[in-house]
Amino acid sequence: MKNFSGKRIVVTGGAGFLGLHLCERLLGEGHEVLCVDNFYTGRRRNIARLLANPLFEVLRHDICFPLYVECDEIYNLACPASPVYYQFDPVQTTKVSVHGAINMLGLAKRVKAKILQASTSEVYGDPVVHPQTEAYWGNVNPIGLRSCYDEGKRCAETLFFDYHRQHRLRIKVARIFNTYGPGMHPDDGRVVSNFIMQALRGEEITVYGNGGQTRSFCYVDDMVDGLVRLMESPDDFTGPVNLGNPVEFTILRLAELVIKLVNGEHRPEDPELKVVFAPLPSDDPAQRQPDIGLAREKLGWEPAVQLEKGLEKTIEYFKRLVESESDLPRGEERAGSGEWEREQ
Numbered sequence: 001m002k003n004f005s006g007k008r009i010v011v012t013g014g015a016g017f018l019g020l021h022l023c024e025r026l027l028g029e030g031h032e033v034l035c036v037d038n039f040y041t042g043r044r045r046n047i048a049r050l051l052a053n054p055l056f057e058v059l060r061h062d063i064c065f066p067l068y069v070e071c072d073e074i075y076n077l078a079c080p081a082s083p084v085y086y087q088f089d090p091v092q093t094t095k096v097s098v099h100g101a102i103n104m105l106g107l108a109k110r111v112k113a114k115i116l117q118a119s120t121s122e123v124y125g126d127p128v129v130h131p132q133t134e135a136y137w138g139n140v141n142p143i144g145l146r147s148c149y150d151e152g153k154r155c156a157e158t159l160f161f162d163y164h165r166q167h168r169l170r171i172k173v174a175r176i177f178n179t180y181g182p183g184m185h186p187d188d189g190r191v192v193s194n195f196i197m198q199a200l201r202g203e204e205i206t207v208y209g210n211g212g213q214t215r216s217f218c219y220v221d222d223m224v225d226g227l228v229r230l231m232e233s234p235d236d237f238t239g240p241v242n243l244g245n246p247v248e249f250t251i252l253r254l255a256e257l258v259i260k261l262v263n264g265e266h267r268p269e270d271p272e273l274k275v276v277f278a279p280l281p282s283d284d285p286a287q288r289q290p291d292i293g294l295a296r297e298k299l300g301w302e303p304a305v306q307l308e309k310g311l312e313k314t315i316e317y318f319k320r321l322v323e324s325e326s327d328l329p330r331g332e333e334r335a336g337s338g339e340w341e342r343e344q
């Protein structure tokens with residue numbers, strides 16, 4: 001029998017970057033949280049500090065397989081999010097997006113739970129509509145290197161809406177735009193972690209292409225707040241809804257900002273600044289900026305943290321990580337104990 005006033009919430013991918021922050025937020029609100037993760041990119045180390053909380057439980061489980069638990073809400077975040085990792089085993093990426101969604105929807109159906117899908121701006125592909133609104137159907141290559149993720153997430157959205165129409169499931173679909181902040185894995189391969197780690201280690205900053213492509217970066221606390229607001233919104237609001245920071249930056253500008261914050265005032269054309277240009281990965285979207293009008297209207301949400309402030313906090317986090325790097329036990333300094341599993 002329940003002896004607490006909160007809800008029983010499942011967070012799949014709870015040991016990952018967004019999942020960890022979300023688990024912390026939900027625990028802070030007095031909910032019981034079951035983190036379901038196979039540690040593919042997430043880390044046991046991430047959630048170690050939550051284990052002392054009696055409301056927190058962790059289950060090592062791959063959501064491509066059925067899961068029978070009782071719960072009131074499900075946040076479905078399980079899926080590698082960095083291009084480097086989702087392209088490492090692309091078939092598994094599609095499986096977790098599609099089979100994982102079916103299992104979590106089946107679970108939600110059986111226990112009548114509300115379920116939120118962590119979808120992505122990648123459903124818009126390389127967008128020809130700018131900024132992107134939810135009404136835009138996207139421009140996605142179905143057979144490219146990013147397709148395992150893009151099409152997997154698009155199919156997951158389809159499944160969510162079919163379970164809603166067919167089984168009256170209470171669903172919420174968030175289209176998450178690039179998010180960053182403390183807790184990112186240093187070797188995650190995403191642009192913010194790459195640039196900061198390179199700058200802190202005195203290495204060259206690798207800008208892909210000419211750096212003219214754009215992204216809009218949302219601080220993790222803002223994103224978690226948006227996800228929780230979406231879950232708590234009235235049942236007739238399903239989304240999809242864009243969650244992201246609408247302030248758009250070129251990648252070169254991001255490199256300049258990181259260098260300025262880490263090393264002091266420099267310009268990339270100055271020789272001492274270590275920007276190098278590397279080939280642009282295939283299908284890399286040229287521009288990305290969310291229209292967040294719907295989130296403002298329906299959720300009363302908009303990001304509060306400006307990029308420079310958010311980067312300062314993220315740089316502080318990575319600085320502490322670099323200082324403690326030599327203390328990391330083997331297997332924990334890399335992205336996820338999933339790698340440890342593959343080595344066996």
Ligand code: NAD
Nearest residue numbers: 013015016017018038039040041042062063078079081179
């Ligand atoms: P992450 O890689 O840090 O976390 C993903 C988590 O899912 C990891 O803990 C990983 O071990 C777990 N996982 C992967 N496959 C699994 C499986 N089969 N079963 C159980 N657990 C599994 O990524 P993140 O940045 O925290 O992203 C979380 C979610 O948000 C993802 O679904 C991602 O697609 C979505 N998203 C993130 C961003 C972003 O900028 N961070 C942007 C758009 C969408």
Ligand code: UDP
Nearest residue numbers: 065066067068069102103104106107109110
């Ligand atoms: N499922 C699950 N947990 C549950 C209920 C279902 O993991 O508590 C899985 C189940 O294995 C199934 C999937 O969810 O393959 C879809 O369930 P649904 O009831 O929609 O489909 P069905 O079982 O009728 O194929």
Ligand code: UDP
Nearest residue numbers: 083189190191192194206207208213251284
């Ligand atoms: N990028 C870069 N250098 C890096 C990593 C990424 O220039 O070291 C670029 C990448 O080509 C893309 C943008 O930064 O244009 C964002 O990349 P990320 O992998 O973070 O996320 P994406 O939005 O592409 O999924």
